[in-house]
Amino acid sequence: MSVQYAAIGWSPAKRGYDLAIVVGVAVYLVLFVGGGTLLRPNATTETLLIRGLGTGAFLLLHVILCIGPLARLDARFLPLLYNRRHLGVSMFLLALAHSVFSLIQFHALGDVNPLVSLFVSNERFGSISQFPFQMLGFFALVILFVMAATSHDFWLRNLTPMVWKRLHMLVYWAYALLVAHVALGALQSERNPVLAALLAAGAATVVTLHLLAASKEARLDGTRLAASDAGFLDAGEVATIPEKCARVVSLGGERIALFRYDGKVSAVSNVCQHQNGPLGEGRILGGCITCPWHGYQYRPADGASPPPFHEKVSTFRTRIVGGRVLVHPTPLPPGTYCEPAKIGGATVPAVEPPPKAGRE
């Protein structure tokens, strides 16, 4: 959460991840092209490179798509989430190289513009084995380009997080297009069933992980809080909230994080102003709620980031009656101070906090 943009917010961990990406991609390409030369002596290096770059990008896309649900299911995957941006840009560069080499190899020989040729050289849309699968790859590439080009925080702020998020959800369309690109392209000429099995296993993994994460979320949103007096709702026992951590409750589909700290409880919106990260899965560090995704911070009592930062989230009124936390469902304007509820003496021990979530 800087007040001035940097090209890249480097940290030692990020350099480590990036090194791992570069080395991983290089090793993969060498193994693919080297192994391919041995296994299929009559394949040209150009063809092997095109296929290596395409499969490399497609594999990375699987990793990227799985990190999200994995991090929701198990906090130990969170560190991977922080570096997803660089993974995404690397994936785009591989996909771009694959596309450019394919265009040069297959569409740059005549006197027609290669891009025009991509669309007009094959119009057998009704055929499965002859389908112009390259077009599907092209549309996927366009989506991946827009995502990579808007990956900087400048775009998050200037397109607004909601629009940015919608734009980046297009990755699922890109994925579907690429599954079709491979199924109607390489699979049609491939006699070896391994490629088809890999494609199916990859898609099954992506879908299953998303369903598991979604059912975990649905369970949370499905629970209704019992009404208490004066419009307050009963959000459960205070003793079950670990010290400096939160419990997330759902009010009419909106999530609220109830943080317990220094003998007090404060409630804020669960939605981080940066990229809608889950604040309630973060913890209180240095007196501030710290988002588990990229570390934006908010004061628990007023939901405002400490100066010089401007982010603010909504706060909610809380009370403690008989060891239970009551929360009022009407949000106060973001950044509004709201007296924290006092837990009252050392009578209510906190449960043990979960293992420390990773931070950038």
Added chain:
Amino acid sequence: MTWYEEGIRVVLGSLGLYAAVGAVFAIAFCLQGVQRVDSQAVGTGWGFPLLIAPGVVVFWPLLLRRWMGGASDPPLAANPHRGVSGIQDREMQR
């Protein structure tokens, strides 16, 4: 030439023109404009404008409008909590 091929040429040609205008705009925007529409972009090095340039080629009409409109910062997004608490985007800037 078939109508299909004709159509492809027109669409790709228009997109090319859009991107060409965007590329020219991106030079001006990255050198000057970005600091006018977003206070966090003031005084960064050269790496930052370079990184956002490809996106400017895509979203240049939006940024042109902001630049001409004289806003010093992007609007803040609304979310359901903000909507209920009746806070306008602009007020959130401070």
